[in-house]
Amino acid sequence: MLDALVNTLSKYVTLTPEEVTIVGSLFTFRTFRKHQYILQEGEITRHETFIVKGVTRTFEVDEKGQEHVLQFGLEDWWVGDLYSFLTETPAKSNIDCLEDTQVYQITKPNLETLYEKVPKMERHFRIVIQNAYIAAIKRVASSLAKSATERYLDFTSQYPQIEQRVPNHQIASYLGITPQSLSRLRSQPHKKQK
Amino acid sequence: MLDALVNTLSKYVTLTPEEVTIVGSLFTFRTFRKHQYILQEGEITRHETFIVKGVTRTFEVDEKGQEHVLQFGLEDWWVGDLYSFLTETPAKSNIDCLEDTQVYQITKPNLETLYEKVPKMERHFRIVIQNAYIAAIKRVASSLAKSATERYLDFTSQYPQIEQRVPNHQIASYLGITPQSLSRLRSQPHKKQK
DNA sequence: CGAAAATTTGACATGACTCAACTGGAGTGG
DNA sequence: CCACTCCAGTTGAGTCATGTCAAATTTTCG
Numbered sequence: 001m002l003d004a005l006v007n008t009l010s011k012y013v014t015l016t017p018e019e020v021t022i023v024g025s026l027f028t029f030r031t032f033r034k035h036q037y038i039l040q041e042g043e044i045t046r047h048e049t050f051i052v053k054g055v056t057r058t059f060e061v062d063e064k065g066q067e068h069v070l071q072f073g074l075e076d077w078w079v080g081d082l083y084s085f086l087t088e089t090p091a092k093s094n095i096d097c098l099e100d101t102q103v104y105q106i107t108k109p110n111l112e113t114l115y116e117k118v119p120k121m122e123r124h125f126r127i128v129i130q131n132a133y134i135a136a137i138k139r140v141a142s143s144l145a146k147s148a149t150e151r152y153l154d155f156t157s158q159y160p161q162i163e164q165r166v167p168n169h170q171i172a173s174y175l176g177i178t179p180q181s182l183s184r185l186r187s188q189p190h191k192k193q194k
Numbered sequence: 195m196l197d198a199l200v201n202t203l204s205k206y207v208t209l210t211p212e213e214v215t216i217v218g219s220l221f222t223f224r225t226f227r228k229h230q231y232i233l234q235e236g237e238i239t240r241h242e243t244f245i246v247k248g249v250t251r252t253f254e255v256d257e258k259g260q261e262h263v264l265q266f267g268l269e270d271w272w273v274g275d276l277y278s279f280l281t282e283t284p285a286k287s288n289i290d291c292l293e294d295t296q297v298y299q300i301t302k303p304n305l306e307t308l309y310e311k312v313p314k315m316e317r318h319f320r321i322v323i324q325n326a327y328i329a330a331i332k333r334v335a336s337s338l339a340k341s342a343t344e345r346y347l348d349f350t351s352q353y354p355q356i357e358q359r360v361p362n363h364q365i366a367s368y369l370g371i372t373p374q375s376l377s378r379l380r381s382q383p384h385k386k387q388k
Numbered sequence: 389c390g391a392a393a394a395t396t397t398g399a400c401a402t403g404a405c406t407c408a409a410c411t412g413g414a415g416t417g418g
Numbered sequence: 419c420c421a422c423t424c425c426a427g428t429t430g431a432g433t434c435a436t437g438t439c440a441a442a443t444t445t446t447c448g
Contacts, residue, residue: 060335060339062339062340066339068335068338068339070331070334070335070338082324082327082328083324083328083331086324122316126320126323129320129323129324129327130276130277130280130323132327133276133323133326133327133330134276134277136327136330136331136333136334137264137277137330139330139334140264140330140333140334140337141254141262141264143334143337143338143370144262144264144337144367144370145254145256145260145262146256147403148403148404149403167426167427168426168427169426169427173338176337176338177404177405178404178405178406179426179427179428180404180405180406180427180428180429181403181404181405182427183427183428183429184404184428184429185404187428187429341435342435342436343435361393361394361395362394362395363393363394363395371436371437372436372437372438373394373395373396374395374396374397374436374437374438375435375436375437376395377395377396377397378396378397378436379436381396381397
């Protein structure tokens, strides 16, 4: 179980056996069933969450009551409302599980302890945040530059694993289009994408 | 001159006189004239840039040759292609100046030195990145949830200073619409925004 | 002053939305 | 095991927001 966490961390930092023990002592393992919430709007995010197994969906609800998917989460990904976690303010986003999901979670105090005892972990989390930032910028750029069809094709080629495990109407929400539009552009016979 | 930099840094970290001296020794002051580039696509970003005076525009060019504004930069803001800076790979974005602009710049080696000599600066830069990330997420959420008119109204209320100093067609590019559309939605007499 | 750039306006095209109906599969209870 | 419901997905028709192309007008700046 811990292996999944340690293996992924090892991609970015090398951990000694003692450090692995420290990591093990600071994270909590937890499972959620399909449809359960890891985080609900209005709560203060108390944990950052590392997904061992399963699929999550991070979404916001706008003033008109519409849901908008900001991110899907898969094995080895971190999810959470970073802003809420860091500032200890109520979250604006929700995270629920699209499948039964297993995670490791760390609280803010434990994360501080981790930084203290294993300083190189600070580097790892800076990289996680940077990657998240870069992904967000890319998404802004693509929403400015590309049509719905192009964004869908990008999505399927970039995240084929997600496409297979998530209902279409959630993908539509992620892409910022209606399920009907998604259905239509999926059915049209490979229009030239220029 | 240094004051502008130090004042802003002081919002996040308290610096002793010696630390101010260190900061002063690691940053370089530079001026750019309107239309000059701080960064051009394909170059490796050697500096992170702090704006003392002026306005910048960060943009990408898509395969069709269209420019898309990712960010405007104003006094007290940091700009730069973070990914390129950190990974030392060629930048995908360009940054040019919409007015004569004065900046402080820091190289990667100097930034490492700064972290070493004034460790609390690491905290400052983590916060800068976090804020940038949060702004990017907000922008994704708003591009999913809102109409062009709503995004424009959000923009003008959130960045009135920018609206006054930047040509409309650049704002249109930032909003992801054509200059014609922007002109039209500006002229329509305050439609209900529900 | 005059050229180039920015903005506005008009006419028309189109991509994506809404509303509505229909299909098919998954789960539930009699 | 079938009838029923629920929900995701698809399809059709009409509408609307925004884009495209083109031209007129205004502003900027050398």
